[in-house]
Amino acid sequence: MNILKNILRKYTSVSLVLRILVALIIGAILGLFLPQWTGISILGKIFVSALKGIAPVLVAVLVVSSVAKAGRGMGRRFALLVSIYLLSTFIAAVCAVVGSFAFPVTLQLADATGVVPAQGAGSLGEVFANLLTSMVGNPIAAVANANYIAILFWSIILGVALKTTASKATVQVVHDLSDVVSRVVKWVIQFAPFGILGLVFSTVSENGLAVFSTYGHLLLLLVGCMLVNAFVFNPLLSFILTHKNPYPLLFTCLKESGLQAFFTRSSAANIPINMALCKKMGLDEEFYSVSIPLGATINMDGAAVTITVFSLAVAHTLGIDVTFGSALFLGVVATLGACGASGVAGGSLLLIPMACSFFGIPNDIAMQAVAVGFIVGVVQDSVETALNSSGDAFFTATAELHNKRQNHKRDI
Numbered sequence: 001m002n003i004l005k006n007i008l009r010k011y012t013s014v015s016l017v018l019r020i021l022v023a024l025i026i027g028a029i030l031g032l033f034l035p036q037w038t039g040i041s042i043l044g045k046i047f048v049s050a051l052k053g054i055a056p057v058l059v060a061v062l063v064v065s066s067v068a069k070a071g072r073g074m075g076r077r078f079a080l081l082v083s084i085y086l087l088s089t090f091i092a093a094v095c096a097v098v099g100s101f102a103f104p105v106t107l108q109l110a111d112a113t114g115v116v117p118a119q120g121a122g123s124l125g126e127v128f129a130n131l132l133t134s135m136v137g138n139p140i141a142a143v144a145n146a147n148y149i150a151i152l153f154w155s156i157i158l159g160v161a162l163k164t165t166a167s168k169a170t171v172q173v174v175h176d177l178s179d180v181v182s183r184v185v186k187w188v189i190q191f192a193p194f195g196i197l198g199l200v201f202s203t204v205s206e207n208g209l210a211v212f213s214t215y216g217h218l219l220l221l222l223v224g225c226m227l228v229n230a231f232v233f234n235p236l237l238s239f240i241l242t243h244k245n246p247y248p249l250l251f252t253c254l255k256e257s258g259l260q261a262f263f264t265r266s267s268a269a270n271i272p273i274n275m276a277l278c279k280k281m282g283l284d285e286e287f288y289s290v291s292i293p294l295g296a297t298i299n300m301d302g303a304a305v306t307i308t309v310f311s312l313a314v315a316h317t318l319g320i321d322v323t324f325g326s327a328l329f330l331g332v333v334a335t336l337g338a339c340g341a342s343g344v345a346g347g348s349l350l351l352i353p354m355a356c357s358f359f360g361i362p363n364d365i366a367m368q369a370v371a372v373g374f375i376v377g378v379v380q381d382s383v384e385t386a387l388n389s390s391g392d393a394f395f396t397a398t399a400e401l402h403n404k405r406q407n408h409k410r411d412i
Contacts, residue, residue: 012190020193027197027201031202035204041202043198044199051266055266056142056151057143057181058182058268058269060143063293064155064158064178065174067156067162068159068175076403081291084237084398086335088299089301091233092225092226092233092302092305093331095305097330099224100309100313100316103217104312105217135150139151151297188269189260231250234391237398238395241398246398253391256273257273257392261385261386261388261389263382267296274292274295274296274392278292278397292393295395295396296392299391299395300338302384302387303348304334304335306348307355308331308355310352310372311369312327314352314356314365314369333355349373349374349381352370352373353367
């Protein structure tokens with residue numbers, strides 16, 4: 001037992017980022033030269049399954065606990081933060097629309113020749129109705145199926161009920177449970193290098209390095225739009241609200257949160273890291289303990305980019321004449337859809353068929369785009385999650401700085 005403890009102590013004493021980088025290199029080498037060792041890919045499947053299993057539980061207990069313990073007087077800050085989250089997600093979708101028109105890309109889709117799109121089925125009203133229906137779904141099923149919109153809705157309701165009716169001892173039990181689940185997630189993340197090794201091995205052994213050349217233009221467009229959003233529009237929003245240079249805060253969030261999210265590829269699993277970062281920055285715990293889980297659900301800039309770019313790429317492949325106005329409307333659809341994206345790896349890809357239905361694109365064609373998404377996901381999903389998760393902490397700090405600035409102005 002002591003030997004095992006010593007091994008674990010030495011293992012965890014090494015930087016997680018360094019361990020992941022080493023695993024990434026080893027996975028790529030094994031995938032190139034020993035692709036027959038298919039058993040290695042099980043490590044990636046186990047890691048992804050573990051994240052998918054624990055992430056919904058984490059979000060549920062964190063939100064319930066945070067709302068139950070939250071103090072009064074934070075409504076204005078939360079209203080501002082939700083507005084920032086949604087606005088930045090819409091801006092990301094618009095950025096993807098502009099990028100897709102400026103640098104249109106096509107995909108290699110089977111049986112796509114001669115496909116006649118059906119009448120568009122994805123109206124804004126239908127998307128909004130589906131979002132509301134999903135929100136009030138069975139809470140137990142929501143956790144089982146990782147329906148984060150429903151998880152968020154019912155967790156807030158339960159948190160308010162606990163706050164108004166339960167004893168302090170009961171609220172403390174729920175808070176302790178959230179700490180326990182957070183610890184479990186941290187344990188899972190400690191074994192991320194093995195999961196990354198398996199995921200990279202699986203991608204490289206099945207597709208080789210050709211994936212980066214075959215879909216190079218698509219990757220450049222996706223990553224380019226996400227980087228523009230991360231380094232231009234998000235800082236601009238922060239500057240407008242705080243009147244301070246946003247880049248020191250941005251680089252801190254990217255280093256402390258974005259880098260780890262890049263490798264874990266799960267906004268929900270990155271919640272404990274963001275919470276620790278907010279504590280390190282001296283933010284209000286009552287505020288960030290709710291804003292961070294909330295951001296993991298509705299702050300989905302990267303997801304909006306992915307949904308928009310892939311949908312327009314399929315439309316371009318089929319030769320559909322897409323007007324700029326209808327593409328902007330697609331941005332609204334993508335923004336609402338992104339709010340329902342799963343907080344685990346690959347969640348946004350599953351919403352591509354929904355967005356494609358707006359142009360009347362058949363589901364079997366749209367699902368081929370989803371398959372392409374999983375192929376390039378080793379880069380796309382990593383950058384997407386880094387943008388989403390670092391943005392949670394970045395905008396939480398921005399909202400608090402804005403609030404302090406407003407209070408200071410009133411005091412004067």
